[in-house]
Amino acid sequence: MMPKSKFLEVECPECGNKQVVFGSSSTEVKCSKCNFMLVAPKGGKSAVKGKIVKVLT
Numbered sequence: 001m002m003p004k005s006k007f008l009e010v011e012c013p014e015c016g017n018k019q020v021v022f023g024s025s026s027t028e029v030k031c032s033k034c035n036f037m038l039v040a041p042k043g044g045k046s047a048v049k050g051k052i053v054k055v056l057t
């Protein structure tokens with residue numbers, strides 16, 4: 001399951017930091033603490049690498 005066009009709360013698998021990212025972002029999003037790439041752009045969509053904690057609607 002890959003939610004699109006929503007804000008997601010993602011937990012960094014490296015350091016446990018949680019941050020809100022936009023699910024359909026076409027830019028990469030890195031963890032604000034450890035720089036782990038939480039969201040990687042992929043063919044116009046985004047691939048969320050972190051653990052999705054919550055989907056914010």
Ligand SMILES: [Zn+2]
Nearest residue numbers: 012015031034
């Ligand atoms: Zn991190």
